[in-house]
Amino acid sequence: TASSALLSDDGLKNDLFPEILRDEAVARLYELGKVSDADGYLERTFLSPASIRAGNLIRTWMEDAGLTTWMDGLGNVHGRIQPPNASNKALLLGSHLDTVVDAGMFDGALGVISAISALKVLNVTGRSRHLKHPVEVIAFCDEEGVRFQSTFLGSAAIAGVLPVSTLQVSDKSGLTVQNVLKENLIDTTEENLSQLKYEADSVLGYVEVHIEQGPVLEAVGLPLAVVKGIAGQTRIKLTVRGSQGHAGTVPMSMRQDPMVAAAELIVSLESLCKRPQDYISSNGPDGQCNAFSIKSIAGSLVCTVGEISTWPSASNVIPGQASTQIPLVSFTIDIRTIDDIGREAIIYELSNQMDTICDRRSVSCIMERKHDANAVSCDAGLNSQLKSAAYAAIKRMTGEDIGDVPVLMSGAGHDAMAMSHLTKIGMLFVRCRGGISHSPEEHVLEDDVWAAGLAIHAFLDTNLLYSIRDGLQGVSKLLSTLTNSIILILVLSSLVEIRLRLCRVFSSDSEELLEDDSLNFSDFSSVFHGDSVQYLTGFGDQCRDWFNVQDLIR
Numbered sequence: 001t002a003s004s005a006l007l008s009d010d011g012l013k014n015d016l017f018p019e020i021l022r023d024e025a026v027a028r029l030y031e032l033g034k035v036s037d038a039d040g041y042l043e044r045t046f047l048s049p050a051s052i053r054a055g056n057l058i059r060t061w062m063e064d065a066g067l068t069t070w071m072d073g074l075g076n077v078h079g080r081i082q083p084p085n086a087s088n089k090a091l092l093l094g095s096h097l098d099t100v101v102d103a104g105m106f107d108g109a110l111g112v113i114s115a116i117s118a119l120k121v122l123n124v125t126g127r128s129r130h131l132k133h134p135v136e137v138i139a140f141c142d143e144e145g146v147r148f149q150s151t152f153l154g155s156a157a158i159a160g161v162l163p164v165s166t167l168q169v170s171d172k173s174g175l176t177v178q179n180v181l182k183e184n185l186i187d188t189t190e191e192n193l194s195q196l197k198y199e200a201d202s203v204l205g206y207v208e209v210h211i212e213q214g215p216v217l218e219a220v221g222l223p224l225a226v227v228k229g230i231a232g233q234t235r236i237k238l239t240v241r242g243s244q245g246h247a248g249t250v251p252m253s254m255r256q257d258p259m260v261a262a263a264e265l266i267v268s269l270e271s272l273c274k275r276p277q278d279y280i281s282s283n284g285p286d287g288q289c290n291a292f293s294i295k296s297i298a299g300s301l302v303c304t305v306g307e308i309s310t311w312p313s314a315s316n317v318i319p320g321q322a323s324t325q326i327p328l329v330s331f332t333i334d335i336r337t338i339d340d341i342g343r344e345a346i347i348y349e350l351s352n353q354m355d356t357i358c359d360r361r362s363v364s365c366i367m368e369r370k371h372d373a374n375a376v377s378c379d380a381g382l383n384s385q386l387k388s389a390a391y392a393a394i395k396r397m398t399g400e401d402i403g404d405v406p407v408l409m410s411g412a413g414h415d416a417m418a419m420s421h422l423t424k425i426g427m428l429f430v431r432c433r434g435g436i437s438h439s440p441e442e443h444v445l446e447d448d449v450w451a452a453g454l455a456i457h458a459f460l461d462t463n464l465l466y467s468i469r470d471g472l473q474g475v476s477k478l479l480s481t482l483t484n485s486i487i488l489i490l491v492l493s494s495l496v497e498i499r500l501r502l503c504r505v506f507s508s509d510s511e512e513l514l515e516d517d518s519l520n521f522s523d524f525s526s527v528f529h530g531d532s533v534q535y536l537t538g539f540g541d542q543c544r545d546w547f548n549v550q551d552l553i554r
């Protein structure tokens with residue numbers, strides 16, 4: 001087996017563990033990539049039958065890596081290693097097991113599998129016994145937000161920022177989150193949802209590996225990068241209602257056509273997001289927009305209309321009659337930028353444009369904000385450890401000194417955003433072919449899967465294991481405690497001796513007794529008890545204080 005091959009290797013310390021970190025990890029990615037609710041393409045949304053199957057598969061791989069596993073009250077799959085003598089603060093590693101529709105097989109899955117593989121290496125080499133902290137891998141149930149337009153359901157629950165009202169949000173078929181949990185025999189209610197939250201003082205940090213989903217790493221020819229921060233995002237649903245009619249009979253000048261209103265809104269959104277500086281130089285909400293935010297918006301703003309639906313959706317009908325509750329023309333808007341104030345300014349401007357366009361076209365428009373997440377920064381300390389780990393992994397694999405590991409911003413959202421409400425976060429990006437993601441064309445080289453696993457292994461090995469240095473530090477701490485205690489005893493006994501002698505000099509009535517060299521503390525206390533205390537002069541009060549100290553020592 002891979003494990004016995006590893007253990008029989010001569011240079012175990014220098015081994016790159018390709019059997020586990022590359023071959024097995026890649027095989028598992030392909031196996032998981034086939035677990036789908038759809039025939040012919042990959043689709044695995046929150047708590048769908050395929051996502052339950054995927055969760056069970058992940059549990060078997062976690063158990064194979066020596067982790068204790070469970071599924072929580074929202075469908076997140078956990079695997080934990082709790083070494084003896086470890087402190088109670090756990091390092092959390094993870095990513096998500098859900099996918100978009102017609103997805104690639106690496107988005108989310110790579111982060112879960114590379115974490116499991118790295119822990120498997122620690123397990124088979126016996127080094128997991130030396131972990132200073134528990135390590136937990138979490139495969140989050142919902143990051144893409146496809147089914148409920150919610151995003152981060154699992155990680156937000158663990159971070160304690162999931163509103164209880166989310167349990168009543170419905171999917172397209174009318175099932176609520178709570179219904180779907182019940183269908184899967186998970187009894188999560190508004191009362192017990194908060195029990196999923198982890199306490200901040202039980203967590204050391206959260207680290208996530210994810211494919212870059214952009215083209216930079218491929219362009220610079222490197223497999224790994226560290227993530228500096230993640231852009232904030234807002235998801236909006238915009239509904240346009242007009243007047244339904246016959247395509248052949250209603251004159252163009254008499255139409256209230258929601259479809260063309262939607263088209264104009266979409267085109268104006270494109271202009272706004274391509275050149276935000278032309279629109280929001282001075283009219284941000286409450287004048288918040290300053291020159292800096294306009295510059296950062298212009299550099300990072302992206303807006304997308306990804307989903308559109310119409311009713312009744314027929315070629316010879318102008319959509320628009322409110323005869324049913326189904327929205328007539330509705331579409332989604334996804335807005336992202338690293339500048340949170342700038343994002344608000346864009347939404348404000350969009351809303352003004354919507355009012356103008358919809359008034360002019362005599363249709364009614366409603367904008368609903370479905371999801372907001374502010375931009376987050378990754379922790380500088382974790383990032384520097386991840387950077388060293390990525391550097392070491394690439395150096396060991398290629399023998400090359402790559403110089404600095406790149407540092408990138410993430411335009412894609414990640415569970416780390418929700419986890420940042422609980423603990424410090426760090427992320428590693430892995431190169432993907434052409435930067436393509438959310439597509440079956442998504443691809444990661446086998447060696448890059450290996451580099452990711454090796455980097456996480458190096459990160460754990462360097463930062464989470466007891467080292468010889470820790471051992472030596474422990475011994476030296478023990479020695480210094482012992483030495484300090486001995487010094488304290490010596491100092492105390494010399495103080496006793498000095499005070500005895502001083503009291504001997506300054507006390508009159510007790511002089512004879514004090515001159516007796518064989519005097520011990522109890523003799524001394526009997527002398528100064530009661531009336532004899534009043535005969536002390538000069539140092540008498542201090543002798544009395546000292547006397548009390550002796551009582552305490554006894």
Ligand SMILES: NC(=O)NC(NC(N)=O)C(=O)[O-]
Binds near residue numbers: 143144145411412413
């Ligand atoms: N890594 C992702 O693809 N995340 C996606 N999902 C969320 N929630 O952001 C996205 O749209 O960027």
